[in-house]
Amino acid sequence: MAQMTYRQALHDTLREELLRNENVFLLGEEIGNFEGSYKITAGLLKEFGPRRVVDTPICENGFVGMATGAAMLGLHPIVEIMTINFIIPAMDEIVNHAAKIYYMFGGQCPIPMVIRTPGGGGQQLAATHSQNLEVWFAHVPGLKVVAPSTPADARGMLRTAVSDPNPVIFLENLALYNVKGEVPDGDYTVPFGQAKVTKEGKDLTVISYSRMAAVALDVAQRMEQENQLSIEVVDLCSLRPLDKTTILNSVKKTNRAIVFEEDWRTYGIGAEIAATVQEEAFDDLDAPVKRVASIEVPLPYSKSLERAALTGAKHLEDAIHSLAPRRRR
């Protein structure tokens, strides 16, 4: 067990996977000479050379498709997309090819591949560089989508991703890279499709993932300390496959749920979870499921406007207060 940042956890895990498996190689823009736009791959080119750490030109569809083709022949590429915004040109290779090849050809050719990419706003990068597009991928059968919120989960889920014979979208978040936490060493893995109850509570459940799961945990802990409310926090960890059981068990216990997400509300992760809860735990609900999400606008540059558009701790607190049982309000 060691204290380290989310960035360091990713870096160390990539290094271990390169050491462990000759079929693993890294590719992406600026991951070698430049050592990574966010320095996740710092030092790896020097250690492993250009065969294992491949700098690509700026052509996302080309190199994501190339990685998919290499996976068809049994290599295990780990692709870095500089930010999730730049994944859009590669949608054809991801959605039409990587996600379909195993099924469409009758189970003859798996695609063992990881695509790592950070999402999220709040860095004053404006509309085209601040998006949360995970739901686009979570919609597609054939892909797996995971979104770890802590350094430990980043390590454990990246290791699981590299042992999975399917295309995995591994969602990071720019604002998480410097977050520190305890990270187990050795053969530590975190399975896909299992949500975590990161804090137990009895008044209501907050369901979240990625950076907002970390924010939710902070808010819940503070409210507990201030003896306001007992909040249960469910960190989804995986968006596809989705762990419905953990969500439903929590809602059946607290009878109230908020989904807290950084993406846009309409057709978002919250919509899916609210639908699931009303379909499968309707009688356990004391109130409609609430969604706390970002304002539906192309994210503006201006700091004040950006702040006004993004969701955060304050929005969650307000929602908790409005949804909590009357006796505790």
Place this chain on the structure above:
Amino acid sequence: MDTKSEQQTDAQGTASAREQAQTPIPKGEDRETLLKYYHQMVLIRRFEEKTVEMYQKARIGGYCHLNLGEEATVVGFCAALEPEDYVYTNYREHGYAIGRGISPEAVMAELFGKETGCSHGRGGSMHLFDINRHFMGGYAIVGGQIPLATGAAFAVAYRGSPEVVVCQMGEGTTNGGPFYESVNLAKIYHLPIIYFVVNNLYGMGLRVEQGSAVSEIYRKACAFDMASWRVDGTDVLAVRDAIQRAAALAREQHEPSLVEAISFRFRGHSVVDPDRYRNPEEVKAGRAAHEPIAAFAARLKAAGISDDVGLQQIGEQVEQEVEQAVQFAEQSPDPALETLLDHIYASADVSSGGN
């Protein structure tokens, strides 16, 4: 010879089958091999004609694109490759699948959507696949196969193994981003791949000159300082030789290249396309000028390799093979409904495809 910047044309696209028919078969060609090429060409012709019939009887659904008129292109291409080489194609690929050794039964069964099809009925006409024959798929998103094939070549280079990857596409595909991105990647990483462009002069209904600023597709390779050749796609031996040259470059020098074959589509873009955008006179003249089977038959006879009786016998044998394929497809079971959700995800114990 500086192969890096070599771009050569052996054909102007107007080379007529009549001229070809008068070209003697070079000395040293093996008789059995030549007859095998002829057999394959006739097999693809009859298979595709039967496919039209089965489509009209509603045994086959969806989109369905044929290799009619492209038989020499297909057979010459397949003849140049080793069994271990990897082939990626577009959606006009029935002939390529057969040429690479997938049985006509398994191809016809796939068109019928049967469990015994080469993609187990999940893919259909546009998505034929056979991992054991390194037939790595027909792909129906135009250009989608090009980055994938480039990645397969990346894997071959990564492992240092001797295979070559060949990526077939139509001329219309060379106007899109996936082509340019992939060719650039192949060149900077020195990948053993051949980009094989079948130029049948039309992308659906758009003439090559209307869609492509440079309509001699092989010349596009110069933007990447990459070797390229243009050949007459109605001459099976010319296509074979061009692919062999390109394969040697890939195997021995680890360099990508491009081969353009000038071909002619005998029918519309797909089975249901009435082909109204082409002048009937143009189609009639094109068919006559680009009839690959008759031209090759004339050469075989002129060289004394076969005669009318011998070629007739091949035709009868093919007739039986195609009938058997249809019977097999008709008698095969549909996929079981309880398998609907199989193969969405591979399980951890699945071994990798290309190994």
